[in-house]
Amino acid sequence: MSDTQFKKGALRLRLLCATLAAALASPVVAAEPKFTNDVVKIGILNDQSGLYADLAGPGSVEAARMAIEEFGGTVLGKKVELVFADHQNKADIGAAKAREWFSQDGVDVIADFSNSSVGFAVQSLAKDMNKIALITAASSDFTGKACTDTSAQWVYTSYTNGYGLARIMTAAGYDSWFLVTVDYAFGHAFANDIRKAVTASGGTVLGEVRHPLNSPDMSSFLLQAQSSKAKIVAFSSAGSDMANAIKQAAEFGLNTQKTLVAPAVFLTDIHALGLEKANGLRFVTAFYWDRNDETRQWSRRFFDKRKAMPTMTQAGVYSAVRHYLRAVEAAQTDDAKVVMAKMKELPVDDMFSRGGRVRADGQMIHDMYLVEVKKPAESKGPWDYYKIVQTIPGDQIFPPLSDSACPLVK
Structure with missing residues (x-):
């Protein structure tokens, strides 16, 4: 090796060491959370006035609101907003509202449904539009042949x-x-x-x-x-x-x-x-309000707002929305696939379920x-x-x- 080549190699080595030293001396800057807009928007889509209004309906909206309030109305500094609508137990009405929410209103996740036909319509739409569906309807097919990587099923199944x-x-x-x-x-x-x-x-x-x-x-x-x-x-x-x-x-x-x-x-x-x-x-x-001190405390707060004790669906909506917000916080994004992966990684720990988990097929496993x-x-x-x-x-x-x-x- 000539003197010239040696000197050039030594210079490159000194430059590389200086670059590494500067990088190590620089403070570590955390990645900025990534959101599609400046809010996290949650939709409750269910029967507000018909056959399933008492078991879900306005009570599910209140349960979701209680989960949001536990986070102080924000997650990672972003405001959490809640919208709701009545699907009238009709799949076409439910799908149309979900499409409007996803494409025009910036809704990130829709929960409840309490009707399998509506649930299937929105589950498919959510997958196509990279949004999340959290389902409380009964059909086992939601986590069977119809499962998606942006949906999960809470509460109970057929x-x-x-x-x-x-x-x-x-x-x-x-x-x-x-x-x-x-x-x-x-x-x-x-x-x-x-x-x-x-x-x-x-x-x-x-x-x-x-x-x-x-x-x-x-x-x-x-x-x-x-x-x-x-x-x-x-x-x-x-x-x-x-x-x-x-x-x-x-x-x-x-x-x-x-x-x-x-x-x-x-x-x-x-x-x-x-x-x-x-x-x-x-x-x-899946739930009874008088099971233990924790369920009683939460249910009495619910009762103060609704003048009725919560059903298993309403308690499940609270749990699903709360777990979603925890996953958004941990994932530092509202991207549906990333958040759902985090929902499957984190345990479901709340008054609805202790040590629950969302399985690979999207089924939330918990005691009944x-x-x-x-x-x-x-x-x-x-x-x-x-x-x-x-x-x-x-x-x-x-x-x-x-x-x-x-x-x-x-």
């Missing part, structure tokens, strides 16, 4: 409240069943899950009768259930159909002769029915509860309606990830 309920009750010795099923897709799906679970657990379905949607007179169907030798009568219905069935079953004395169960029951249903009619009914729920409606004499007052019979760990009530049809898993 599997947990149909298959899971039937498996637990059959294993407890209630091994003969009669099904009273509302005659459309919702009822058929739950009835099929119940039938599979009963059979797989060594029990028998002795019969099934189907009734039209919105049936005011259930007497002929209940008489068939009453004359069966089944230990359990399962009402695969919801809303007014389930309420009518339970009310009329009590009038027939069916609730004193057999154990009654239903897959889709909410606290507001029991409040409307009254304990005289609903006592003894068993079902699986087998409950029985109290007799009037057992209740201490309004909204004191449930006895918790059994706490069911999340990994026992939700199907294993290995069984998921979600393409993200496969």
Whole structure:
């Protein structure tokens, strides 16, 4: 090597060392949080005035507002705004509103739905537009064949409240069943899950009768259930159909002769029915306001605002919105895929769930509860309606990830 080459090499080495020294001496500047606009905007899209308004509706809006208030109304210095709308249980109306929110109004995430057809429409739209959907509707397909990398499902599914309920009750010795099923897709799906679970657990379905949607007179169907030798009568219905069935079953004395169960029951249903009619009914729920000190404190704050105790859906909306805000804070961005990845990384720790987690398929895994409606004499007052019979760990009530049809898993 010549002297000239040596001198040039030494010079380059000195320059490199000086550059490294300057870099090490410079203060580290944190990356600036990245947002598509100067606000984090959350939408609640649900039934505000119809069949599901009591179990979700304005109460879900209030629950989301409570989650936002816990953050002081901001995240990473950005204001958090809340909007809401009524989808009227129509998929086209829900999809149109979601598109408007996403494309024109800067909404980052939409939560609730409480209606599977609306949920599927918005879930697909959110994926296409790189937005987040947080779903409280029941279909297991949200985290199955329809799953996306920008959506998650909270609260309950048709599997947990149909298959899971039937498996637990059959294993407890209630091994003969009669099904009273509302005659459309919702009822058929739950009835099929119940039938599979009963059979797989060594029990028998002795019969099934189907009734039209919105049936005011259930007497002929209940008489068939009453004359069966089944230990359990399962009402695969919801809303007014389930309420009518339970009310009329009590009038027939069916609730004193057999154990009654239903897959889709909410606290507001029991409040409307009254304990005289609903006592003894068993079902699986994701939340009960009087479970512990933490749930009681939060629920009383909710009650002060709504004059009603929260349903599992309303509590779940609070949890989902709160977890979303935690993920935005940790990810330092509102980019949907980055935030959803962070939601799956962070544990769900709040009054709704301790040690919950959002799985790869988007399913939020948490404990659930087998409950029985109290007799009037057992209740201490309004909204004191449930006895918790059994706490069911999340990994026992939700199907294993290995069984998921979600393409993200496969």
